Amino acid sequence: MLDKTKQDWGAQAAAIEIEGRAFINGRYEDALAGETRASMSPADGRKLADVASCGTEDADRAVVNARAAFESGVWASMAPADRKMVLVRWAELILEHADEIALLESLDAGKPIGDTTGGDVPAAARTIRWSGEAIDKVYDQVAPVPANCLALVQRLPLGVVAAIVPWNFPLTTTAWKLAPSLATGNSVILKPASNTPLSALRIAGLASEAGLPDGVLQVLPGPGGSLGRHLALHNDIDGLTFTGSTEVGKQLMRYSGESNLKRTFLELGGKSPNIVFADANLEKAAAFAAIAVFYNGGQTCTAGTRLIVEEGIREQFVEMVVAQSKKWMPGDPLDPATTMGPMIDAAQLNTVAEYVDIGQAEGASLVTGGKQIMAESGGSYHEPTIFDGVKNSMRIAQEEIFGPVMSVIGFRDAEEAVAIANDSIYGLAGAVWSNNINTAHRVAAAVRVGTMGINNYFGGDITVPFGGFKQSGNGRDKSIHAFDDYTELKTTWIEFE
Ligand code: NAP
Numbered sequence: 001m002l003d004k005t006k007q008d009w010g011a012q013a014a015a016i017e018i019e020g021r022a023f024i025n026g027r028y029e030d031a032l033a034g035e036t037r038a039s040m041s042p043a044d045g046r047k048l049a050d051v052a053s054c055g056t057e058d059a060d061r062a063v064v065n066a067r068a069a070f071e072s073g074v075w076a077s078m079a080p081a082d083r084k085m086v087l088v089r090w091a092e093l094i095l096e097h098a099d100e101i102a103l104l105e106s107l108d109a110g111k112p113i114g115d116t117t118g119g120d121v122p123a124a125a126r127t128i129r130w131s132g133e134a135i136d137k138v139y140d141q142v143a144p145v146p147a148n149c150l151a152l153v154q155r156l157p158l159g160v161v162a163a164i165v166p167w168n169f170p171l172t173t174t175a176w177k178l179a180p181s182l183a184t185g186n187s188v189i190l191k192p193a194s195n196t197p198l199s200a201l202r203i204a205g206l207a208s209e210a211g212l213p214d215g216v217l218q219v220l221p222g223p224g225g226s227l228g229r230h231l232a233l234h235n236d237i238d239g240l241t242f243t244g245s246t247e248v249g250k251q252l253m254r255y256s257g258e259s260n261l262k263r264t265f266l267e268l269g270g271k272s273p274n275i276v277f278a279d280a281n282l283e284k285a286a287a288f289a290a291i292a293v294f295y296n297g298g299q300t301c302t303a304g305t306r307l308i309v310e311e312g313i314r315e316q317f318v319e320m321v322v323a324q325s326k327k328w329m330p331g332d333p334l335d336p337a338t339t340m341g342p343m344i345d346a347a348q349l350n351t352v353a354e355y356v357d358i359g360q361a362e363g364a365s366l367v368t369g370g371k372q373i374m375a376e377s378g379g380s381y382h383e384p385t386i387f388d389g390v391k392n393s394m395r396i397a398q399e400e401i402f403g404p405v406m407s408v409i410g411f412r413d414a415e416e417a418v419a420i421a422n423d424s425i426y427g428l429a430g431a432v433w434s435n436n437i438n439t440a441h442r443v444a445a446a447v448r449v450g451t452m453g454i455n456n457y458f459g460g461d462i463t464v465p466f467g468g469f470k471q472s473g474n475g476r477d478k479s480i481h482a483f484d485d486y487t488e489l490k491t492t493w494i495e496f497e
């Protein structure tokens with residue numbers, strides 16, 4: 001599949017059939033009110049499809065279906081070994097349709113086709129397969145109690161779960177939410193981001209084909225402010241899992257408190273520190289410093305946007321990272337050679353441009369980039385951009401920009417590096433680069449984040465938990481720990497006569 005050329009992908013894109021209807025109770029259906037929203041290509045601004053825009057009445061019927069499916073036990077009470085087979089088959093079907101799903105994701109989100117074929121689609125399939133394969137291997141507990149008693153501690157599904165996901169990794173975040181929530185026996189209603197509903201809609205049909213019973217998974221595209229809010233306030237939804245901005249995450253916690261205290265788990269924003277000591281492998285560190293910010297156009301919650309560099313090498317290292325940044329000039333997402341695509345839309349491009357102005361006004365030094373390019377394409381492309389001489393108190397070091405903008409901050413010793421790294425409302429991810437094992441471990445242990453790399457960035461896979469400290473969220477996606485977000489612990493205490 002990687003042998004396809006830009007022309008091949010273009011031809012496939014011209015012929016692709018896009019499903020834009022909601023997936024409700026095992027069927028594709030229009031929104032009850034007949035509302036639609038145009039899904040636009042970030043690459044060139046053309047319309048890809050009209051997509052159902054669901055309202056509160058669609059949410060209500062989906063909740064009724066989900067509740068009925070849950071209460072019937074058709075999925076929740078299915079033997080774990082049988083649930084496993086459905087999820088494994090679903091993962092296989094995703095891989096059988098890998099090119100089509102990768103293309104949908106690239107068209108909808110503007111992601112380079114090399115990323116979606118090599119990353120998003122296989123990773124989503126692996127997430128679903130891994131969670132499915134785990135469920136007949138996870139045991140509950142018998143507690144150490146007096147001999148005349150037996151105490152069982154069991155994990156039970158929450159019931160009906162709503163999942164709300166963002167546009168930056170539409171398929172990946174969808175898989176991170178659906179795999180463990182379905183594996184543990186819940187019925188799930190997914191609301192994709194309005195910008196990127198297409199891959200989730202496509203894989204929902206494949207789940208049905210794999211044998212997932214009707215009503216167990218439903219996908220409702222629609223606006224966050226109305227549909228998403230309604231789901232979050234719904235009294236017959238037991239759990240809410242969310243990936244998105246810290247601002248909306250806080251709102252969802254309020255909705256939970258105002259309604260039925262539904263279990264609410266959040267994966268939110270970040271402003272991650274990437275700390276480079278003079279004794280590191282600087283070639284590798286410079287390459288990864290660029291990957292950490294420019295991959296996915298910086299529209300990555302874990303982006304290493306604060307490059308914190310030991311003063312003695314700062315000047316030299318910034319030059320090396322600037323050289324690396326040239327490899328990330330944006331291009332057509334359907335060209336397999338493209339490393340960075342467009343921003344998701346004009347509003348996001350505008351946000352990036354505003355922060356470039358803010359950085360300059362704050363006195364940081366713009367060493368490369370800073371401009372929109374390829375405007376004639378109709379897409380929202382922005383150059384890789386690096387600011388040096390940044391103070392951690394500046395807005396470009398404190399606020400999540402969600403674009404290809406790096407802030408370089410100098411430090412004198414390890415204590416100062418850690419203090420800078422931790423001076424943030426966020427605590428999602430970070431990395432430290434050093435060939436001194438003591439420095440690397442000491443700094444890694446002291447930085448308050450959910451995932452820390454030593455001599456790598458973006459390390460990890462489905463086997464390890466993912467999530468944030470502080471205002472980067474609570475709960476965890478991925479690994480067996482994700483099952484905790486979708487289950488209640490129940491104790492059954494038995495006394496013998
Ligand atoms: P967002 O604006 O918070 O939107 C995320 C989702 O929430 C979308 O589906 C959105 O719907 C919906 N939504 C918006 N307002 C809502 C409300 N009042 N009630 C219920 N739902 C609502 O975030 P985004 O701009 O799509 O994504 C970027 C953010 O996600 C960044 O902050 C990034 O760091 C974060 N993120 C975090 C992780 C992680 O794992 N920690 C991973 C990826 C992204 P609409 O699309 O209709 O607005």
